[in-house]
Amino acid sequence: MKPRISQLLQQSPGSEIVVAEGWVRTKRESKTVCFFELNDGSTLKGLQVVVDVETFGQPELLLRITTGAAIACTGKLVSSIGGNQEVELKADSIELFGEAPVDTYPLQKKRHTLEYLREIAHLRARTNTIGAVTRVRNVLSFAIHEFFQQKGFMYVHTPIISASDAEGAGEQFTVTTLDLANVPKTKNGSVDFSKDFFGKQTKLTVSGQLEGETYALAMKNIYTFGPTFRAENSNTKRHLAEFWMIEPEMAFCNLEENMAVAEEFLKFLFKRVLQRCDEDMRFFSQWVEKGVQDVLLKVIETPFVHMTYTDALVELEKANATFDYPVHWGSDLQTEHERFLTEQVCNGPVIVTDYPKEIKAFYMKLNDDDKTVRAMDVLVPRLGEIIGGSERESRLDVLERRMRALALNPEDYWWFLDLRRFGSAPHAGFGLGFERVVQYVTGMQNIRDVIPYPRAVKQADF
Numbered sequence: 521m522k523p524r525i526s527q528l529l530q531q532s533p534g535s536e537i538v539v540a541e542g543w544v545r546t547k548r549e550s551k552t553v554c555f556f557e558l559n560d561g562s563t564l565k566g567l568q569v570v571v572d573v574e575t576f577g578q579p580e581l582l583l584r585i586t587t588g589a590a591i592a593c594t595g596k597l598v599s600s601i602g603g604n605q606e607v608e609l610k611a612d613s614i615e616l617f618g619e620a621p622v623d624t625y626p627l628q629k630k631r632h633t634l635e636y637l638r639e640i641a642h643l644r645a646r647t648n649t650i651g652a653v654t655r656v657r658n659v660l661s662f663a664i665h666e667f668f669q670q671k672g673f674m675y676v677h678t679p680i681i682s683a684s685d686a687e688g689a690g691e692q693f694t695v696t697t698l699d700l701a702n703v704p705k706t707k708n709g710s711v712d713f714s715k716d717f718f719g720k721q722t723k724l725t726v727s728g729q730l731e732g733e734t735y736a737l738a739m740k741n742i743y744t745f746g747p748t749f750r751a752e753n754s755n756t757k758r759h760l761a762e763f764w765m766i767e768p769e770m771a772f773c774n775l776e777e778n779m780a781v782a783e784e785f786l787k788f789l790f791k792r793v794l795q796r797c798d799e800d801m802r803f804f805s806q807w808v809e810k811g812v813q814d815v816l817l818k819v820i821e822t823p824f825v826h827m828t829y830t831d832a833l834v835e836l837e838k839a840n841a842t843f844d845y846p847v848h849w850g851s852d853l854q855t856e857h858e859r860f861l862t863e864q865v866c867n868g869p870v871i872v873t874d875y876p877k878e879i880k881a882f883y884m885k886l887n888d889d890d891k892t893v894r895a896m897d898v899l900v901p902r903l904g905e906i907i908g909g910s911e912r913e914s915r916l917d918v919l920e921r922r923m924r925a926l927a928l929n930p931e932d933y934w935w936f937l938d939l940r941r942f943g944s945a946p947h948a949g950f951g952l953g954f955e956r957v958v959q960y961v962t963g964m965q966n967i968r969d970v971i972p973y974p975r976a977v978k979q980a981d982f
């Protein structure tokens with residue numbers, strides 16, 4: 521393998537001949553020299569390539585090499601006089617693979633808006649911002665496995681096509697091979713899914729949790745990390761219809777231990793990004809979210825605030841007048857409330873626990889007050905909810921009662937209930953929205969810019 525540009529930038533000047541491959545970001549020229557900045561995605565900063573126009577002797581080739589062109593440059597690394605970098609490549613020969621004509625290439629040297637870049641998402645990874653997001657996303661993915669593997673958690677692959685609604689919220693996409701122009705019907709007029717591919721109605725999963733629980737009650741500690749799908753009609757800067765989620769599930773674990781793992785996990789991820797993406801994080805700190813590096817450093821050092829929903833409500837009711845959606849005990853928290861708690865009350869991440877049962881999923885452990893459940897949401901400034909989790913209801917009778925109260929049929933969840941019939945144990949877990957954590961560490965405003973190809977309401981291009 522030929523070295524990446526990140527590796528070449530680490531080398532000292534020398535007499536060895538090297539090859540640098542990549543895409544031209546910028547070109548500057550005078551009568552005697554021509555400079556290209558070459559980028560191959562390995563770093564924010566590219567390698568400066570210098571061509572001595574006279575000795576190079578192919579003026580028509582240099583003319584065809586413009587922003588966006590794919591080239592391979594051969595030559596020696598020399599000390600750079602410019603000051604911006606230690607070394608630059610003095611090219612003796614250049615091979616041009618693909619031109620990018622100036623009048624049609626959509627990514628010219630100037631700054632483009634993120635909205636515009638979304639329309640050319642197939643090319644946007646060639647920009648500084650999306651390139652940096654891509655590297656941070658990559659480092660975070662690896663760090664997620666690193667964290668759980670170090671702790672002996674098993675990575676479990678839960679299904680993407682599912683016959684049950686893991687959140688009981690009815691926000692799923694149906695998966696079908698039925699002919700939509702000629703849908704088979706049962707006698708009572710509903711769709712006859714027995715004729716469908718799986719012989720029953722199936723959906724894209726909203727969460728791997730239920731299947732994750734079955735494995736936790738055998739392997740003790742597991743995690744999933746995969747795509748999830750939600751047909752929520754929320755056109756916001758923090759919702760996607762297809763997003764990735766990390767869901768650890770731990771047997772013999774209560775809410776307190778669950779919260780401790782969530783906090784340690786987030787801090788581990790922030791630390792890894794600061795360590796391994798220093799150049800990109802400096803870029804985000806300067807251009808995207810002022811000082812985000814320092815904010816993360818402070819978060820790593822400070823214990824998360826804990827607060828019950830009921831206590832949070834006291835804080836929110838004091839400020840009710842300033843909200844679009846005023847709250848009262850029992851109402852779900854909107855982003856504005858979550859942000860108020862983190863930004864105004866706690867000045868950092870906060871874990872809110874013990875929410876009213878009516879606004880949380882059926883599987884959460886009921887408290888003795890019969891009003892609240894052992895839920896925990898981790899909220900962060902700028903975004904609000906980043907993690908949602910709970911201790912699970914491990915008592916069969918209580919769980920069945922909760923399901924009925926929420927109009928769910930326990931028979932549909934027979935295998936999930938079997939966990940409470942056979943070898944039931946206290947257990948807990950949570951889900952971290954992957955794109956939300958990428959947004960949080962980079963400071964990117966819109967979730968659609970931290971996933972390569974966003975799927976959202978009325979958006980599924982590419």
Ligand code: 4AD
Binds near residue numbers: 686752
């Ligand atoms: O709070 P949620 O719905 O929890 C669950 O799905 C549980 N089954 C998790 C568990 O306990 N194993 O979702 C978890 C997280 C949220 O906190 C949020 O970060 C993210 O997933 N999330 C979304 N991210 C992007 N777009 C959406 N539409 C999201 N919905 C949830």
Ligand code: MG
Binds near residue numbers: 897905907908
């Ligand atoms: Mg939630």
